Amino acid sequence: MARNTESNVYTVLFAIGMVLVVGSLLAFTASYFNPTITLNKKLEKQQNILFAMGINEATLSGNEDDATSFVTTDKVTAEFTKYITTQLVIEGDKVTQDSLAYLIDIKKESDKVKADASYTRKLPLFIGEEKGEKFYIVPVRGIGLWDAIWGYIALKDDLKTVKGVFFDHKGETPGLGANITAPYFYEDFADEQIYDGTQFKGIVVAKGNADPKNLDKNDNEVDAMAGATITGDGVTAMIKKDIAMYLPYFNTLK
Amino acid sequence: MAEVAEQEKVVKTPSEPLFSKKNRKLITDPLTDNNPITIQVLGICSALAITAELKASIVMTIAVIFVLGIGNVVISLMRNIIPSKIRIIVQLIVVATLVIIVDLVLKTFAYELSKTLSVFIGLIITNCIIMGRFEAFALANGPWKSFLDGIGNAAGYGAILIIVGFFRELLGTGTLLGIPVLGDPVDKTGLYAFGYENNGFMLYPPMALVVVGLIIWVQRSKNPALVEEE
Numbered sequence: 451m452a453r454n455t456e457s458n459v460y461t462v463l464f465a466i467g468m469v470l471v472v473g474s475l476l477a478f479t480a481s482y483f484n485p486t487i488t489l490n491k492k493l494e495k496q497q498n499i500l501f502a503m504g505i506n507e508a509t510l511s512g513n514e515d516d517a518t519s520f521v522t523t524d525k526v527t528a529e530f531t532k533y534i535t536t537q538l539v540i541e542g543d544k545v546t547q548d549s550l551a552y553l554i555d556i557k558k559e560s561d562k563v564k565a566d567a568s569y570t571r572k573l574p575l576f577i578g579e580e581k582g583e584k585f586y587i588v589p590v591r592g593i594g595l596w597d598a599i600w601g602y603i604a605l606k607d608d609l610k611t612v613k614g615v616f617f618d619h620k621g622e623t624p625g626l627g628a629n630i631t632a633p634y635f636y637e638d639f640a641d642e643q644i645y646d647g648t649q650f651k652g653i654v655v656a657k658g659n660a661d662p663k664n665l666d667k668n669d670n671e672v673d674a675m676a677g678a679t680i681t682g683d684g685v686t687a688m689i690k691k692d693i694a695m696y697l698p699y700f701n702t703l704k
Numbered sequence: 705m706a707e708v709a710e711q712e713k714v715v716k717t718p719s720e721p722l723f724s725k726k727n728r729k730l731i732t733d734p735l736t737d738n739n740p741i742t743i744q745v746l747g748i749c750s751a752l753a754i755t756a757e758l759k760a761s762i763v764m765t766i767a768v769i770f771v772l773g774i775g776n777v778v779i780s781l782m783r784n785i786i787p788s789k790i791r792i793i794v795q796l797i798v799v800a801t802l803v804i805i806v807d808l809v810l811k812t813f814a815y816e817l818s819k820t821l822s823v824f825i826g827l828i829i830t831n832c833i834i835m836g837r838f839e840a841f842a843l844a845n846g847p848w849k850s851f852l853d854g855i856g857n858a859a860g861y862g863a864i865l866i867i868v869g870f871f872r873e874l875l876g877t878g879t880l881l882g883i884p885v886l887g888d889p890v891d892k893t894g895l896y897a898f899g900y901e902n903n904g905f906m907l908y909p910p911m912a913l914v915v916v917g918l919i920i921w922v923q924r925s926k927n928p929a930l931v932e933e934e
Contacts, residue, residue, distance in 0.1 A: 461787040468794060472801050479805055483812040490815040618819075625756025625877065625907050632882075662890055676904045 493523045495552050496530040502602035502616040503578040503585045505533050518633050534587075536577040540699050542570045552576065556591045556600070573695055578604070585613050588696055592688025594681040597621040599630065603689060605644070609700045612653065615639040617685065627681030638664040638672040644689075646670050650697060652690030655682035722848065730852040734860030740833045741864040742920045743930065747833040751865055751916060752909040754824055759881050761869030763817075764824045765862025769855060771802050772834050776854030778802075779842035786843070795838040796829075803828050833861055868915045876906030 454460060497520035500506070507516035510525065521529050537551035551574040562569045576587040584607045591600040601617035617630040629635055642653050656671040657679065664672055674682045721727075740746045754760045778798050779786075786794050807825045810818035818825075828834065837857050842850040873879060878886040878895075887894015889902055905911055924930045 455785060455787045456789070461789055464785070464787050465790060465793075468797060472797055476801060476804055479808055483808045486812045487808070487815075490811065494815065623756065624754055624760040625873065677907045 490523075492553065493526050496526045497521055497523070498616045498618065499552060499576055499587055499602050500526070500530060500533060500578075502587055502614050503533070503580065503604040504614045505529060505578075505580065509580075533578050533580055534576050535579045538575045538577070540573040540575060540696070545699065548574075556589050557598070560591070571695070573699075575696065575699070576602075583607065586700075588693055590688045590692035592684050592691065594619055594622045594630075594684040595627050595678075596623070599681065599684050599688065601630075601685075601688075603639075603693065609703065610643055610645045612639050612642045612644065619681070622681050623678070626675070627678040629675050629678065630681060630685060635672075635675060641667045642672060643668050643670055644693060650694065652686065652693060655686045657682075727849060727852055730849060731856035731859070734853075734857040735863060736860075736923075737927065737930065739860045739864065739923075740836070740857050741861055741916060742923055744836070746836055747831050747861050748913075748916070750824075750827050750831055751861075751868060752912040753827065755865055755869040755912050755915075756872050756876065756907050757882075758866065758869040758873045760824065761862075761865040764827075765858070765865055767806065767825060767828055768831065768834070768861060769858040770806065771799065771828050772837060772854040772858040773851055774854075775799055775802055775834060776837055776842040776850040777847045779838045780845060780847045780850035783843050791843065792835070792839075795835055798838070799829050799834055833857055864916065864919060867919060868912055871915055872906045872911060875903050876911075878902050 455464075501520055505521060507519035507521060508514055510521060510529070520526070534552075536547060537549055539546050539548045539551050539554065554572055554574045556574075559571050559573075563571050574589060578585040578587060586605045586607075586609060588603045588605065589600070590603055591598065593599065597620035599617065599619040599622065601615055603615050604613040605611065606613050615636050617636055619628060619630060622628040622630065639653060644650065644652055651670045654671045655674045657674040659669065659671045659673060661669065661671065662673050734740055737743065741748065741751055750764065754764050775798055779795060782794070803825055807818065810825075837854060841853045845853070870880070873881075874885070878884060878889060884894075886900065887896045889896050
């Protein structure tokens, strides 16, 4: 049976049929996989928060080689509840405890502020404890060269010294901006000061700071990555802007 | 009688073996003399964008082999029912669907990997090699041949990607797959002790063009038949 595949009716019917088949195929696949994907994202957040405060596979296994690996997904929820003792939501002067604070979408919160300037932003803050030491973990989010970059900054009990950081990105260039996730970059942040004297400065990803080994921990600077100036500036900006929002609360703690 | 004999002969014509010489050529040709990147100069955009690291090149290669292999088969199976007026849109939909499914499956079962990959997965849709093979091969050939053609072209594309990625990562950052192979540039060990420096230039996309150009040069000087006549 020869079909006339050139007729207009056939073409339209074919297009409709194709759309129906492809549409329902994708809809079914997406809704079938969605619960697992949401769970994966939750676990990832827990891994990232723990990683910023220095809890990684090495903490659990004792093997230093694992220091760049996240706590594995099967253990992460238990470790998260163990190390993250308090989760706070800061809304202006109101501070509430919320064990789901880590699921607050930073992007949506900042969009709400953009849409309505009078909106009081919900700021999640995580307090972790390890070996009697207290850490304050602040989520940050900004823009790199191509798309969003984000991370968590863990501060020590003095609220001035960085304990550790975690960075991630959506679509920075591999080998250049994407290296914000590389140990040689983020390890430099440990022990840096976010204050210059009494002045809040954040941490600047600086070109030509003449300190490639990052021995000077009081200069508020880490060495920039070659070829990734805009991503580096994005990191600088998001640290400064987002930590600044927490300063009023931090001042009440001192 | 004669007619019957002839009819039988037609029926009994043995089908082509799965890996006949012709079919093998479908895989080997794109690897060398008909390489999609160096000969047809297709898929250059992604070759520039993602080859700063060897790992990204390898991952992209696997993803493209998968999408082009399956996509070619799907298009080939549908080749007699696709209205030619909308065939390009149909091809696009097939690529996009495959890519979305790959992305979802990765996000579900290999979340870590999907994060490294997600950018490139999107890039696959825009890869002209895929549409090129659908249009030039799958629409005119059977599923098995189309499958071989898809695998072959994707592998030919991947081979160049991996070569370029190898040199760019090695010369640009002194590492391979993220492992330092030339020593430590900050502590001045290994090659760096003798004054060697990483060439940061290699990390910029234009250098991928230069490397691809060098590959084309080597390939054409080895096989003069590839050089176009004036």
